[in-house]
Amino acid sequence: MKQLIASFLLALAIMVPVHAQLLTPNAPASRPLDRIVAVVNDDVILQSELDSAVRSIQQQYAGHSEQLPPMNVLQQQVLDRLVLMKLQLQKAGDQGVRISNADVDQAVANVAQQNKLTPDQLRTAVEQSGDSFAAFREQLADQITVQRLHDSVVHDSVTVTDSEIDNLLNSPTYKAGEVHLAHIQISIPGGADAAAIQASQAKAEQAIAAIRGGMDFHAAAIRYSDAPDALDGGDLGWRRLDEIPPAFADTVDSMKPGEVSAALRGPTGFHILKLIDQRKSDRSMVTEFHARQILIKPSELVTPAQAQQKAQDLYNRIVNKHEDFATLAKEYSKDDTTANVGGDMGWFAQDQWGSIIARQLDGMKDNEVSQPFQSEAGWHILQRLGTRQSDQTVQRARDQARQAIGNRKADQAYDDYLRDLRANAYINILVPELRETGSQAATGTSP
Incomplete structure (x- = not known):
């Protein structure tokens, strides 16, 4: 049952809101005091919060712990996600995003249905795993909040015109069909100098060398990628070829299932792609x-x-x-x-x-x-x-092109939004071993 709960708590593990106090009156004398590991604007991340999120990741990979990176790297990855979640929740709060109990009830029902459980069975499973169901509901509320922030940002910044659809469908580079991809992303910080870019490229080449040396791509993504989906093995799922940025589409189109690309330079860093499978579009x-x-x-x-x-x-x-x-x-x-x-x-x-x-x-x-x-x-x-x-192939192609352009713009818009959000935040990692190599103790500007 623990593995079942861990499987659908993985996505939530990075956002567990912990209400532990710095001083707990009823705690045993031998229990160490909780400590602050990071300051994020006016909020903090506690050691207990980080430990809980790391344990959830370890539960997910029980029996496959060799796929996880060294503990210090895993803690850095999880802390980075916690920081990003704090920033998004803070921004959503500033914008007046509110989640009702009915919203959370519906989310609980959806999670239960996905796991072929009733809501009562889900509650029992969560509690049997040693977690609080109230905390589980809070995690779901956070997830809904961030999704609504995302929708708000994308809605205000993404439009798709008929001419853009025509241009995509008539482009000689337009490619039909779908591909199942995984990726490793090595980001380049905004305003990075030549040395920082070279360091990111070297890390990407190190990841490629590890894969060529026999490391499973899934494990390499967990170890080397700094994308939000790194701890999920970098799996991007099935995507239409027209959804992939044009700079990468030609590379993917020339690959065979199982092949891994070289390090590809993109707007935000270096990307390594693996083509897991592919399928052609049928007439509709x-x-x-x-x-x-x-x-x-x-x-x-x-x-x-x-x-x-x-x-x-x-x-x-x-x-x-x-x-x-x-x-x-x-x-x-x-x-x-x-x-x-x-x-x-x-x-x-x-x-x-x-x-x-x-x-x-x-x-x-x-x-x-x-x-x-x-x-x-x-x-x-x-x-x-x-x-x-009725042959709806043409209309389906237009609908898919509209969605592909919209998704591509949405991904880029929200990625830019998060980079800007982080660049303008006050983030202070107080524990030296949790700072990424070469990072400063604090980033952004003090409020």
Whole structure:
């Protein structure tokens, strides 16, 4: 059970909010006092907070501890994540981001569902692992808070135009298909001099040498990468080729599954890519339906029962008395978008009008008229007029191009935002062995 909990606490481990006091009145005399290991603007990170996050990482890699870097490097990586989380939470607080209990309840339900548990079973599992469920909920709240900060930053700074989509699709460098990638990122600090750039490049070459010498890429990412996903082995998951920065896309396109690239220079540092797998894009064929409907809505003058009865009467007139569906729709339907055209809904994808109508369509034959059925809008009578297969490949390509451009811009915008956030923060690492080689005790400006 501990391994199960560790697997979905890994992403949360870096943000555990610890409420330990510097002096605990009821603590045993032999227990050492907690200490501050870092100051982040007006907040602090405690040794107990760092230790707890490191233990969670170690639990995740139980049985594979050889993939973890030396303890001092692991502590530096985890502390770096904790610092970044503090900064984001502080910024979100300044911007008035607030998370309700209902938001956290929904997040708990989602985590439980992902792990095939009920919320009560999840709570039991967390507590059996030795963790506090209240702290677990706080971690989820922090995660939601940071996501909303991210969404706010991206929403304000990322737009995608039709001309950008056209340019991407018409570009000779445009590549279709998907790739499963992992990466190692060796960052270059903002304003770095030639010596700092050379040091980052040397570290990247050291990582490549280790991989060529037999080190697993996953383990190398944990040991050498300073990307936020380093402790996850640098796995980027499946991405469309058009999502990858153009500077790297040509390299990836020329690789075979299992191959590792050289150190590639990017805007923020050096990147080493591994192509895990690849797959081609298929044509996108979608079943479309042609249907028409009559909608009877309850109102201040029509009770729900009267609306249901009216729909039943109209159904009988269509099916038993063979009255014209379109004529009755024009006279009685309360759907503003279709009533004037005899209830005609046009051609549409099955789920375009919602899941309730989609289920009705799925069980009908062409020209069949449905029994009255209820949705949130009221009572419907549906007639399925026909089906066809529609090639949505072009539209799908445009949709994917829009998403790819948006994701690329969003990644760059938020990365720039975090770099700026950190550069302007007061960060003081008080424990010398937790400072990265060559770093200063404090960065940013004092508040």
